[in-house]
Amino acid sequence: MTHPLSRRSALLGAAAVTGLALRGSPAEAIGAEAIGAEAIGAAAFDDARERWVSLLVGGSYNPAYADKTRAVEGSANAVLRKMKPVPGRPSLWPDLPLGDPRTGNFNRAYNRMRTLALGWATPGTALHRDRQVAESAVRALDFLHEHAYHEGLDRRGSNWYWWEIGVPRALTDTCALLYDGLPKDRLHRWLRPLRRWCPDPERRVSHPGVVETGANRAGKAMAVAMRGLLTHDARLVRRAGDAVSDLLRTTRGPGDGFYRDGSFIQHDVYPYTGSYGVDYLESVAKLIAMLTRSPWEITRTGNVYDIVDRSFMPFIVDGLMMDCVRGRQISVQGHRDYHSGQKAVEAILTLLESAPERYARRWRPQVKGWLTRNQAVPYDTLAPLASIARAKVLLEDPSVPVGPPTTGTYVFADMDRVVHRRPTWAYAIAMSSERIGAAEAMNRENLHGWYTGDGMTYLYTGDLTHWNDDLWPTIDPYRLPGTTVDTRRRADLRHGKRRLPPTPWAGGVALDREYGVAAMKLIADGSSLRAKKAWFLLDDAVIALGTGIRASDGRRVETIVENRNTHDSHPPLAWGDGWVHLPGVAGYALLDGAAAKVTRRKRTGRWRDIDKGATTGGDDTPVTRLYTTILIDHGVDPRQARYAYAVLPGASIAQTVAYRGRVEILANSGAVQAIARDDLLAAVFWRAGTVETAHGPLAADGPCTLLLRRDHERVRLAVADPSRAADEVKITLPWRVRSVKDNDRSVRKAKSAIKVEVGGSRGHAHTAIVHV
Missing domain, CATH: 1.50.10.100 (Chondroitin AC/alginate lyase)
Incomplete structure (x- = not known):
């Protein structure tokens, strides 16, 4: 040799x-370094x-x-x-x-x-x-x-x-x-x-x-x-x-660090759990392992295990890290969601060697489930040898079952993210506000990330390659799912430019980790476009409502229902009056009689188009992918336009066609957006308002997001104020309130209503059981 x-x-x-x-x-060493x-x-x-x-x-x-x-x-x-x-x-x-x-x-x-x-x-x-x-x-x-x-x-x-x-x-x-x-x-x-x-x-x-x-x-x-x-x-x-x-201490903010609700912020205003957060977890896990049984053993480690549960588990989908918390790294060719996921899994495997049993008992099946289900990008093709060996031991341990996918609804109020996890699909919403930046573009990375924080939605299905198969250089960056945009052409994002939309309104609330509401007020960058956007997260669907959509710049405004990467072929598509069905993905039902526009296109781009960084810059090789785009056209300079649609992950054509009667839209106005389904009521009160339900009026005297679920004489209630503007919100239910039980101290009965002290809670939830 x-x-x-x-x-x-x-x-x-x-x-x-x-x-x-x-x-x-x-x-x-001699001298100072030898002390x-x-x-x-x-x-x-x-x-x-x-x-x-x-x-x-x-x-x-x-x-x-x-x-x-x-x-x-x-x-x-x-x-x-x-x-x-x-x-x-x-x-x-x-x-x-x-x-x-x-x-x-x-x-x-x-x-x-x-x-x-x-x-x-x-x-x-x-x-x-x-x-x-x-x-x-x-x-x-x-x-x-x-x-x-x-x-x-x-x-x-x-x-x-x-x-x-x-x-x-x-x-x-x-x-x-x-x-x-x-x-x-x-x-x-x-x-x-x-x-x-x-x-x-x-x-x-x-x-x-x-x-x-x-x-x-x-x-x-x-x-x-x-x-x-x-x-x-x-x-x-x-x-x-x-x-x-x-x-390892949590912060109340503002600024960098981990928050009690699981949020992680880096660079003062950006959600970065899946990038900087993973780097943090990897370093801490390895430091703990390296110094174990040494004179410098790190003994105050308890909070790192809670951080794994709160901050990382909700965002890992079968070993992939959700792009909604990877920031500008989504544009880096050599750092896909599976790279970030692999590093997180490696860190968790390392921590398993020192984790208390109450954590390890949950994590082992969880990690085994990820490694078992993700055959699209096998772990052993990415991880270093040492980590592969630890993964193999876990996979071959018959005492550890294959854990099911994570389920639950998670509201990260401190970073304007909401995640909804069901057994066969997951949905994430990326918002921004005067607290949380819309998109970061440092070091000439993420040059076309204009709308990634403007209510972009991320649907995860059984296709684990959708987001990592050269999506970011090929997707139309003006038509990201969930967003409402005007069609102006944009220049590359500038290094270090921060856009904090001048509104506090972004956030939501979850009930029993099973249902959720998210809402944001859209104030577009460099445009007169304004809108109020809400999402209602159910067990089998996501209901999206938009209202107050207006602009005066002489440009067309669109709401993007879906823009799906179908890789190298166009799968069969079915559609009818007010519905579209994309096999293997979802059904899409228009709930207000509007018509959807569907296009199928081949798109070619280069990673270099979106990342010209000195050490990360992508290559100039053209890549091509096929896309199915579903959008609602609001026309040029709309005045008080609206939309209402349902995303039905994994639904059949028959389920899609029939869905319009499954949910009732109670309101879609500038004051209230609300829906009802079975025993569930969900509402966004942008300001004081009342909405009529089948049981009577539901009212709030200030801004809040609200979920109610009735079970005979008991109503489970969850309230939050994403605007962070109110001190107290009075809520009048459609039923007579008899008592309040199992409640946070901030929730109390006030005659026939409920009063919730939301001031100072930074958009977090307040819960109670109300007897009616």
């Missing part, structure tokens, strides 16, 4: 390797480091994972084979010139080194613990230290993340993986730049006034902890553990 760098020592000058011992260890090492002992550092390496590569070689091992070997060999160091350029690989840090090539270069180190450390590869490979890696790291990343360099306007998290994480992983093959005088030299660029998990060097939060703090904590273990500095490891312990 030959290795390009092993024949180029002259090019690297002082980078010649001496004293390489594959089974030795670098000498302990604490003697008291604790080198074995504690080495044990924790070895646990980290085992999380990356697993244990001994297992023939059952031969294909995965070959893939690791192939990637590492590709990195090694293409190395052609040119100091004068400078570059370590021809396609990654290192002269300008703004390209992000130095960050890519360290990621490649991590790939090479992974191949060297993985048992069963031809590169495993190979002396020449280690020599080549050492020379490459010396080259990068000299030309790309050291403490004396200037960022020159490049992305702070690469310097403070990206490279530190890749470099410490690389050093941990190669540890037994490193010469004693090199490791401390390569890690010295982290004293400048990543000295403290809580501090941002490039912006001294910024205190790190969420995923950024967790990522830095990983780098700081690994530097401490590699250099035998107990203070660094302890500092990292303390920073993570602080992260």
Whole structure:
């Protein structure tokens, strides 16, 4: 086996390797970085480091994972084979010139080194613990230290993340993986730049006034902890553990962090559970595992298990992460919903090793169900070897049943998201307000995400490839499901531009985790378009109502009922008077006599069209997908237009045709939008108003969302104020109120009505059982 760098020592000058011992260890640090090492002992550092390496590569070689091992070997060999160091350029690989840090090539270069180190450390590869490979890696790291990343360099306007998290994480992983093959005088030299660029998990060097939060703090904590273990500095490891312990507290906001209702915010105003939140969970889970049974064991971990339940479980669909909480990452070609889902599953598998039994008892069947049902993107094609091994143990454990899909209705009031989960389908609604941004477009990513926070709806069915099969570069970005839009042409979203619609109205309420209501006031960006939009989430349907739709810009306005990626063929379509049926997806029933417009088109796009980021940018290869679009045309400059339709996931043609009589629309006005079905009443009161029901008037004297379900003499009630404008709402039921039981302290009887103190509750629910 030959290795390009092993024949180029002259090019690297002082980078010649001496004293390489594959089974030795670098000498302990001297000076400040050695403080604490003697008291604790080198074995504690080495044990924790070895646990980290085992999380990356697993244990001994297992023939059952031969294909995965070959893939690791192939990637590492590709990195090694293409190395052609040119100091004068400078570059370590021809396609990654290192002269300008703004390209992000130095960050890519360290990621490649991590790939090479992974191949060297993985048992069963031809590169495993190979002396020449280690020599080549050492020379490459010396080259990068000299030309790309050291403490004396200037960022020159490049992305702070690469310097403070990206490279530190890749470099410490690389050093941990190669540890037994490193010469004693090199490791401390390569890690010295982290004293400048990543000295403290809580501090941002490039912006001294910024205190790190969420995923950024967790990522830095990983780098700081690994530097401490590699250099035998107990203070660094302890500092990292303390920073993570602080992260495990929930916040009341505003701003970054996890909230009690399960919301997760990053960059102050954006829902990011499925992107930054997953990075956070991965880092915390691995830190807990790495430091277990060590002098720095993280003991205050209880809240991380609650976070998994509250924040992640509702958004994972058979191992896929819902796009409604992935932010601008939806536009990144190399980060699909299954990548985010795999990282979340890997983190949960890691946490299972330390989770209290009351959590583990629920999680094991849940994870086994995801892994069993998702055959579209099998877990073992994505995950690292160590995680695949843990998944295999779980799958082969006969004592663990295959858990069913998550069901329930979840309102995330602190990030304007609502999720409705049924046994065979799921539905999510992405809203925005003066608190929550409509779409983020940093680093030239998510350039066409204009309407992703304007009431976009996400329907998940048995087709687990719908959202990840090149949808984002090919879907018409002006016609996203659930949205009401005018048809103006848009420029690419600008870096860092925040759009917080000037309205507080976004949110909803759930009843018994079985039914839900969501509502938002639409104030369109750069347009006079206004609308009030509501969704009623039932056991077999979603009822969507819109009212007050108006605009005056001389453009056509549309509401998009559906825009479905049907991949490479148009499935048979059935339609009739007021209904459309798309087999394998859903039936769509128009409930107010309006006509739907249906189009079937082939659309071609490129990932580069929506992501031109320096390190994430998509390629220029055209991709084509077929779409079925169902929309309601409100005409040019509508005045008080409305819509009412039902989405019936998995329904047959007969069920679709018959559905119009299954639900009663009680109101669809600027004051109230309300429906009734069987024993359920659901309403959005935009302001004080009354709606007539079969049992009598239902009234509220202020804004709220409301669900009522009657069972003989008992009425279960749930109320929330998404506007966050009222202190108290008085609700008059269609029945005489006798008493209030099992109620939150904010709910009380007031003569023949109910009064709910909603002030200060930040749009969260208030519940009670009312005897009538």
